[in-house]
Amino acid sequence: MSSNPLRAASVGALLLLPALALAAPSTGGQPSLRLRWSDPNLIAPTTERDFDTQLTARLGRPAFAAGADEATLAVTWEGTPEQCRVELSLTRSAGEEGTRVIESPSGDCQSLVSALLTVSALLVDSYERSPPAEAAPVVVAPSQPAASAHPPGSPPPPQARILLSVGGALSSGFVPKLEIGPAAAVTWAPYGPLRLGVAGSWFIGHDYGEGPGLSLDHRRAALFVCGMPLSRSLGIGLCGNLGLHHFEASGTSLPRPEANSSTTWSLGAELRAEWRLTRRLWWVGHAGADMTTRPLYFYYLTAGGDAKNLFDQRRINPVLLVALSLELP
Incomplete structure (x- = not known):
């Protein structure tokens, strides 16, 4: 029986279609991967929607x-705007298959976006090409930014800073x-929860008593050490301090008739709060009390030379400090 060459070629092409379909990579089907985006500290320079689009x-x-x-690709932003890193984790229904941590050498979050897209694209592509039973192939992050050597889930390395x-x-x-x-x-914050510092206050002087009366100035300098167990964008901790108080008087003597100045020491405890306003600006507050080691008493000499007692210092004295702070790397 004679055969039509065109018909034979058509039949052959139809027979090859299933094989070609199996050999070609699948790119037109519905994706089977879900994105889980996490940014608890609001440090990501992009959004979940923009990341998906890009x-x-x-x-x-x-x-x-x-x-x-x-399967799920989890993207988790960790750290601070100055010490930023992102963790990617690919998980199938059978369990976690691989985790990658990317850090920027400069610590800047914005510089991580390009590397995040590159590594994510490789993970998605490898997931779609690998059978479900196989583990995802090892993916090496680009050299800039380099993949972190820290174990997954560990905090970024601490970095000293100065406020x-x-x-x-008051x-x-x-x-x-x-x-x-x-x-x-x-x-100085040598690492996360620890604060070491020095503070000084120059209180505005007042006049007390009748002429010649007493004009009294007070200056305070203190060394403090704080523990900040809560030290993210809003941090709270407890401090101890050692204070030196200097008093100067005119029109009288303090604390002896011939003296016009005196100093005393104090020990104190304070609550410290830190609130991040911008990348480098913070509000910082201290509220506590100083306990004097040697309370002073103040008096002035009248025109007739008599000593008039004016005030006895209290043993425990409330202190409040509120300041705008600039963070130095």
């Missing part, structure tokens, strides 16, 4: 499906009236 553009096909339950603070202070109990004056502090 990754889809890079792959040339949708990367994720909202209702997919076969320069300028503000105001004090009560060291002199007859409530005191107010400018204050400044320098705080």
Whole structure:
């Protein structure tokens, strides 16, 4: 029986179609991968939606499906805006298959976006090409930023920083009236929860008594050490301090008739709060009390030469400091 060559070629092509379909990679089906985005500290320079859009553009096909339950790519942002890292974890229904941690050498979050897209594209592509029973192949992050050598889930390495603070202070109990004056502090954070620093206050002087009366100035300098168990964008901790108080008087003597100045020491405890306003600016506050080691008493000499007792210092004296702080790396 004679055969039509065109018909034979058509039949042959039809027979080859199933084989070609099996050999070609699947790019047009519905994605079976779900995205789980986590940014608890609000440090990510991009959003979940923008990340999905950019990754889809890079792959040339949708990367994720909202209702997919076969596998999940988890993207977790950790650290601070200055010490930023991102962790990627690919999990199938059978369990976790691989985790990658990416850090920027400079610590800047924005520089991680390009590397995040590259590593995510490789993970998605390897997932789609590998059978469900096989583990995802090892993916090496690009050299810039380099993949972190820290174990998954561990906090980023601590980085020392300095806070320069300028503000105001209130004090009560060291002199007859409530005191107010400018204050400044320098705080060193060698690692996460620890704070070491020095603070100074220059309280505005007041006049007391009748002429010649007593004009009294008070200055305070203190060394402090703090533990900050809560030290993220809003941190709270407890401090101890050692204070030196200097008093100067005119028109009288303090504490002996021939003297016009005196000093005393104090020990104190304070609560410290830190609130991040921007990347480098913080509000910092101290609220506590100083306990004097040697309470002083104040008096002035009348025109007739008689000593008039004006005020006895209290043993425990409340102190408040509020300052705007600049963070130095």
